[in-house]
Amino acid sequence: MVFCWQHVTILQLNLLIDNLLPTQGVNKELEHKFVTEIENNQNIVHKVCSLYTTNRDAHNDLFQEITIQLWKAYPKFRGDSKFSTWMYRVALNTAITLYRKSKKSIKTQDFDSVIYRIKTEEYDATEEKQLQLMYKAVRQLGDIEKALVFLYLEDKDYSEISETLGISEVNARVKMNRVKNKLRTILNP
Amino acid sequence: MDELELLKKDWQKKEEHHPKLSYNEIYSMIKKKSSSTVKWIFYISIIEFVFWAVLNLISYSKESLELEKTWHIYEITTTLTIINYVVLIYFIYKFYSNYKLISLTESSKKLMKTILNVKRTVSQYVLFNIGIFVAYLLVSLYGNLNYGASSNKIREAASQSGNETLFWVMLFGMVLIAIAIVLILIWFFYKLLYGILLNRLRKNYTELKKLEV
Numbered sequence: 001m002v003f004c005w006q007h008v009t010i011l012q013l014n015l016l017i018d019n020l021l022p023t024q025g026v027n028k029e030l031e032h033k034f035v036t037e038i039e040n041n042q043n044i045v046h047k048v049c050s051l052y053t054t055n056r057d058a059h060n061d062l063f064q065e066i067t068i069q070l071w072k073a074y075p076k077f078r079g080d081s082k083f084s085t086w087m088y089r090v091a092l093n094t095a096i097t098l099y100r101k102s103k104k105s106i107k108t109q110d111f112d113s114v115i116y117r118i119k120t121e122e123y124d125a126t127e128e129k130q131l132q133l134m135y136k137a138v139r140q141l142g143d144i145e146k147a148l149v150f151l152y153l154e155d156k157d158y159s160e161i162s163e164t165l166g167i168s169e170v171n172a173r174v175k176m177n178r179v180k181n182k183l184r185t186i187l188n189p
Numbered sequence: 190m191d192e193l194e195l196l197k198k199d200w201q202k203k204e205e206h207h208p209k210l211s212y213n214e215i216y217s218m219i220k221k222k223s224s225s226t227v228k229w230i231f232y233i234s235i236i237e238f239v240f241w242a243v244l245n246l247i248s249y250s251k252e253s254l255e256l257e258k259t260w261h262i263y264e265i266t267t268t269l270t271i272i273n274y275v276v277l278i279y280f281i282y283k284f285y286s287n288y289k290l291i292s293l294t295e296s297s298k299k300l301m302k303t304i305l306n307v308k309r310t311v312s313q314y315v316l317f318n319i320g321i322f323v324a325y326l327l328v329s330l331y332g333n334l335n336y337g338a339s340s341n342k343i344r345e346a347a348s349q350s351g352n353e354t355l356f357w358v359m360l361f362g363m364v365l366i367a368i369a370i371v372l373i374l375i376w377f378f379y380k381l382l383y384g385i386l387l388n389r390l391r392k393n394y395t396e397l398k399k400l401e402v
Binding site for chain 2: 034036038039042043047063064067068071073086089090093098099100130143154155163165171174
C-alpha cells in the first residue's frame with residue numbers, strides 16, 4: 001500500500017512539473033526569440049481566432065490559449081518546418097481540440113472580428129454585401145469545416161491540408177467539395 | 190465557386206487589419222496558465238486516481254481485517270486487494286505514457302485520438318475499481334450471511350417468512366438494485382463531467398473519422 005502511494009506521488013509530481021512549470025529553467029534568450037517570432041507572425045493566430053470566435057473577449061481568450069500552447073510546444077520545435085507552418089498546426093489544433101468556448105462568447109455578439117470592415121478604395125456595394133453573406137455563412141460551418149475553409153483561404157495545397165487534419169488527400173478534396181456545396185446551400189436556400 | 194474566390198481575395202487583402210499585439214502583451218501571455226481541455230482532463234484524472242486509492246485505504250482498517258477473518262473471506266479479499274494494486278500501477282503507467290503522447294504538432298485527428306485515449310484509460314480504471322468494489326461487496330455479503338453476528342437472525346427470519354426462496358430472492362434483489370442505483374449515479378456523473386469537456390472534441394473526431402470510411 002505504501003509503495004503505491006509513493007508511486008502516485010512521484011507521478012503526480014512529474015506531471016505537475018511538466019504542466020505547471022514549463023518555463024522553469026528556460027533562459028531569457030529562448031523567451032525573447034519565441035515572443036519575437038509570435039509578434040511577427042501573430043496574424044496567423046488572429047485569423048484562426050476570428051474564424052472560431054464571435055466577440056472580442058473570446059478572440060482574446062483563444063489568442064492567449066494558442067500562445068500558451070505554442071510556448072509549451074516550442075521546445076520541441078526543431079525548425080525542420082517553417083515556424084509559420086508549425087504555428088498553423090498548433091493554432092488550429094488548439095481551436096479544434098483544446099479550446100472550451102466560454103459562455104460569454106456564445107451570448108454576446110458585440111464584436112464581429114471577421115467583419116470589421118475595411119474602407120477599400122474601390123468600394124463596391126454588391127460585392128461588399130456578398131462578402132458579408134459569405135463570412136456569415138462560413139461562421140455557420142462546423143469546426144472541421146472551418147479548418148478546411150481556413151486552410152483553403154490561406155492558399156494551402158491539399159497535401160498540407162491532409163497532413164494538418166490527418167486525413168488522406170482524396171478525403172480532404174471530398175470534404176472540401178462538400179463544404180463548398182454546403183456554403184452554396186446556406187447562401188442560396 | 191465565384192463567391193469563395195471572392196472571399197479568398199478579400200481574406201488575403203485584409204491581413205493588415207487584424208489587431209496588433211505588442212511584444213510585452215505577448216510576453217505576459219506566456220506567463221499565464223492554460224485553461225485547455227487536456228489540462229482539465231489531467232486534473233480530474235489525478236483526482237480520480239487519488240479518490241479510489243484513498244477509498245481503498247480507509248476501507249481497510251484493522252477491524253475490517255479481523256472481521257474478514259471471522260467471516261472466512263480473508264483470502265479472497267486479500268487476493269482482490271493485490272489484484273487491485275497491480276492493476277492500479279498498470280493504469281498509472283498507461284495514463285502517464287498516453288498523456289506524454291499528446292502533442293499539438295501532430296495532425297488534428299491523431300491529437301484527438303490521443304486525448305480520447307487518455308480519457309479512456311481513466312474510465313477503464315474507474316470501471317475496474319467499481320468492479321472490484323462490487324465484488325468486495327458481494328463477498329462481504331456472503332461472509333456476513335454465513336458467519337456474521339446477525340446471520341442466525343436472518344436465517345430465522347427466512348424460515349419464518351413462509352416462503353424461504355422468495356425471501357432470499359427479495360433480499361438479493363434489493364442488494365442488486367442498491368448496487369445498480371449507485372452505478373447509474375456514477376455513470377451519470379461521468380457523463381456530465383466528461384461530456385462538458387469532451388463533447389466538442391468527440392464530435393470533431395467523429396467527423397474526421399467518418400470521412401475515412
